[in-house]
Amino acid sequence: MKPNILDISKINMAKLKEVRFDSGSFVEGETAKVLPVELLLEDGVKITGLGKIYGEDARFNAIKEENILRTLADKNLGAALVLDVRKLSEFFPQEGTLIVETKVPGETLAEIGHPQPLDEVQAASKLIFDQLATVGSDSKLIEDNQAFCGDISTSNVVESPKGYSIVDWSGMFGLKGGTELTQGYIAPEIFDENGEGLRFVQADTFSLATLLARVLVGRNTFRELVPRKPESAHLTYEQITELVPPVVHAFFKIALEENPRKRSPEGAKNPEEHYKRLKSLFLGEQ
DSSP states (O other), X not given: OOSOOBOOTTOOGGGEEEEEEOOOOXXXXXXXXXXXXXXXXTTSOEEEEEEEEEOGGGHHHHHHHHHHHHHHHHTTSOOEEXXXXXXXXXXXXXXXXXXXXXXXXXXXXXXXXXXXXXXXXXXXXXXXXXXXXXHHHOHHHHHTTOOXXXXXXXXXXXXXXXXXXXXXXXXXXXSSSSSOOOTTOSOGGGGOTTSSOOOHHHXXXXXXXXXXXXXXXXXXXXXXXXXXXXXXXXXXXXXXXTTSOXXXXXXXXXXXXXXXXXXXXXXXXXXXXXXXXXHHHHTTOO
């Protein structure tokens, strides 16, 4: 989904009078769709844009996205208008959630093909580390098994004025529907049927490291290292030691570790410490 959706940053929500949209019908297998939305304010102002709506088959994804966006908004790390479809349209036949996100100017990282300077990537990466630390450590999200992104790839991260920001949080690591992960960013344990199971924070960490490596080395070099097929293809630390500056080697050595049990800085006792220490390593502060 494109990140440039609807600019609600200056809307006085107390004056919101009506929301109009036509959800249409979901085709088989469809979990979410982008659709035109009109916001009508009491002073007669009409704002048009796009929103995202989830069907009942994707109820978990909708609730996950909703809860995470509210959590990030509370910390000023993201913004979204989350609306209950049942309160908006008596004609909508299913339970669902309509999410109208704040417009984020900028490109997705997929559109940036050339290698980027380390200092610029370090500065831009601070936001995404903070987003993941906030989500990964929120007690309510942890209790509901929602404290992860599940789809960290260049097509799902935008370079906003504040830094690299995740667009869609409804991902499920390619499991049970949700967004489809871009090949090459998926943690290796997800394809290991004999493994110990999925560790959400560690899997997101691997995807984040892959994303940052892709931005540093550029699109063409990355795809030489990690082809799109097979789907289980993934980046290794050894592949990039000669391609990224030594100051970030310690970060990539941990974050690209094959064994998820070893994919966390020493002494990190919780997700917040995990991401904060990884952030310090990537910024060259340790």
